[in-house]
Each structure stands twice: as C-alpha cells, then as structure tokens.
Amino acid sequence: MAASELPTEAPVRRERSPGIKLAIAVVIAVALMVPLLMVYGLLWDRQQQAETAQAAIGQGWGGQQTIAGPVIVIPYRATETTTVNENGRDVTRSVDTIRNLYLSPQTNEAAVVIKPEKRRKAIYETVVYESQVTGSAAFVLPADIARYGVTREALMLDRAEVRLGVSDARGLVDGNSVAVNGTALALQPGKGLLSTGNSGTFAFVDWSAAAPLTVDYKIGVRGLGDFRLIPRGVDTRWTVKSSWPNPSFGGDFLPASRKVGSDGFTATYAIPNLALGQAQVLTGDLSPPNATNYGGGGPGYAEAAMVEAAASGNGEASGGTAKAVAISLIEPVDLYSQVDRSIKYGFLFIGFTFVAFLMFDIIAGARVAAAEYLLTGVALVLFFVLLLAFAEVIGFTFAYLLAAGAIIGLLAAYSAAVLKSWKRARFLAAMLIGLYALLYVLLNLEAYSLLIGAVLMFVALAGVMYMTRNIDWGGVGKKGENPAIA
Secondary structure (H helix, E strand, O other), X not given: OOHHHOOOOOOOOOOOOHHHHHHHHHHHHHHOHHHHHHHHHHHHHHHHHHHHHHHHHHHHHOOOEEEEEEEEEEEEEEEEEEEEEEOOEEEEEEEEEEEEEEEOOOXXXXXXXXXXXXXXXXXXXXXXXXXXXXXXXXXXXXXXXXXXXXXXXXXXXXXXEEEEEEOOHHHEOOOOEEEEOOEEEOOEEEEEEHHHOOEEEEEEEOOOOOOOEEEEEEEEEEEEOOEXXXXXXXXXXXXXXXXXXXXXXXXXXXXOEEXXXXXXXXXXXXXXXXXHOOOOEEOOOOEOOOHHHOOXXXXXXXXXXXXXXXXXXXXXXXXOEOOOEEEEEOOOOOHHHHHHHHHHOHHHHHHHHHHHHHHHHHOOOOOOOHHHHHHHHHHHHHHHHHHHHHHHHHOHHHHHHHHHHHHHHHHHHHHHHHOOOHHHHHHHHHHHHHHHHHHHHHHHOHHHHHHHHHHHHHHHHHHHHHHOOOOOOOOOOOHHHOHHHO
C-alpha cells in the first residue's frame, strides 16, 4: 500500500494541566462578579420604585408625623438696641419690638393609640397609620418670670396662644379639640412649633388672670413611616398602644416599660425636664430634632424641617434642639434587605459549584469547558433576579423556594449532560439544595450569619485541599496516579 493511501490519524486534543483549569475557573468566577453587581443595581432601582410608591401613598394620606406640645406662647414687649455708623459716628438706637415667650407645661400626660393599616399601590405595599393623642397638660406662670429676662408687665397675656406642633398638617383628621379649664377653644390652622417645621395648629386664649390652666387636647393624625413625639414640660408621661406586633423604638428616649406580643404593643414613657436639659420657660423655640437619632424615617427629614423653619423668617429657633421619641411600625421581613443580604452570598454559590465542577474535571476525568463554567455561573446569578422578581409579588419565602427549585432543576439537568453522569448531577443538585437551605438559615440568623459562613468556608477549603493534596497542578494526564480517586 502506498504511503499516500495510509489512513490519517485524527489530531489529539491537548489536555490542559490542572493549574490551567483552576485558573480558567477562577477567571470566569471573577468575571461573574460583574453581572452580580448589576443585580445589585437592579435591586437598588426596584427599591427606589418601592419608596416612590410609598411616597405617592403618603401624598394623600400624610407623611412622617411628629407631634409636639401643647405649649403656651405669650407675646411680650421688648426693646432692641442697635448701633449704626452715621457720618463716621456710632449712633445707638432703641426699637420697641414684640417677641414670643414659650412656656412648657408643668405636667403633661397623654394616651396615644396608633391604628395601623396596609395600603397598596401596584405591587408595592406599605404600612400607614392613624394616631389619636388624648392628653391633659397643666400650666403655671412662674412667679419668678423676671429671671428669664422678661418682666411681668411686658407680657401680653390677653394675646396668649396654645400651640400644638404637627409636622405634616395634611394628615390631621376630624375631631381635634382643645379646651382650657373646661372651655372649648376654636382651633386655628398654622402657627405650629419650629420643632415640627413651624407646622401645626393653635388656639387663642386670654390668660390675663394668670391663674393656673389645664389644657385638655385631642389630636388625630394620619401618617406614614415614623411616629414621633417631642416632650415639652417639667414632667411628661405618655402611654402608647397599638395592634401592630412589630414595633421599633428609637429616638432620644426609650420606653420606661413596654410589652410586645402578637396582639400588639404597649409602651410607657416618663421623661423629666432634667433629662431633657430644657428650661420650662424659653425666649426662643426649639429647632427640629437631629435626624441622626432616628433610623426609620425618611432621609433628610430633620434637615428639611430646619430649612423650612429658617425660611419662615421668625428667627426664633434659639431655644436649643428638641429631643424626641420615635416609634416605627416595621414590616417583620423587608424583602429588599433580605434579597440584598442573599446577593452578598452569591460568590459562595458560584465558588462551591465551580469547585464541584473542577473536582469532577481534574479528579474524575469529566472534562468541563470554559463555556460550561460560564453558563452555569450565569444560571446561578439568575437565581437572584428571579428571587427579586417573585418576592415583590408572592413574598420572600415562596419566591425563594420557587427560584431555588427552578435553578437547581436547570443545573441538575445541564450538569448531567456536561459531566456525562446523572449520579454526578444528583450530587451537584444535593450540594445546591444544601447551599440554598443554608443561605436561608443564614438570612434568618443575622447575628450568627458571619460565623456560620466563615466556618462553612473553612470546612469547604479544607475538603478541597484534602482531595487535591496529591494533584500535580503543573502536570498533564496524571489522574490515574492520584490516590484521591479511590
């Protein structure tokens, strides 16, 4: 037979070394961090849309509410002295002006009832509330009023006002009332307190007799987000009740006692003015509380209130910064924070799955191509997109089960073809089931999630190091000599 007639051998595909295979898997795993970060961007966008929907609900219902008072505001005559330069000479002038004196109650006791309600807009849901504050405050004009820089004769007691601050007056409901010594007064709009953005309601009262006053008040407001109360007085005592079973207490003061159960909560507050650090009589009103003290309200709330107070032009926010208590009606599970935390463990799923493929490749002889690593990684990233999409509609738990089941089924069928064995595919599916189950546990054990995750990583690394202890990472075709196969 002629040499030209001899059969030609097919070219033999060169086997990559285990080190090259490891490098390819690592490069693809790192590259998959890019779509994982894109999922973060998608999560942020959906969360912004949810907050926009909540704000739209608040437009017609009422926003975050802060209630302050009652406070009696008494105008008084004062003389301002200014020095100006005229023709090179300093000239002193005195101008008569009218300022306000802010008198806090001697005692202020109130019962607060918060009625929660869920509202929906499209697929988004939020918790709104209607609160009812019923209280009684006792006022006494101090006999030593002169020590505050105001003489008794300068007070215009016939023009006194009882003011109640409400941060978002749109939320005021019917049935609000104020009575002084048993006599009902007509409430007027506006003239609130600076601590609530100069918003609220007030009533005129003639206090010419300067006798002790008892102010009985009832204020009902609808709101969204935090519900805040600003204590004013020598002794402030509140009792807050609600049927919401998941409250969050914050602000400058925590409840003196509280009881939380499945049927709601009850919290009591007892705040003396020594804790407030505020005098009973102020010649300037309090500015809004610091936003950094509160975690559940809208961002920038206090700063916006300060800007509004400054824009009012009365320049009387000189009594210091108000302190407040905050009560939030939080959802037991915030699906966006749950999805956010689950994405942070995405590298674990990619890493463990790629390690399993790599072990089948370099130890068991199942050849896994770079494209197969990539497609598997994309499926793992897709889990988080499915989780977010379904969670907005059916809730986090059911969405988690549905998304995990879909991805596990997809990868089990795909790995059976890639690894040429249903037995290996079942192993990979069992590993993924364990990972998804473990992730769900980590999401619900926030305090110990780092510890459990760190131990899991250590155990996995130790197992991989043991199985690959005899592999020649720079060699080719030595799988048969590897004792780890047995």
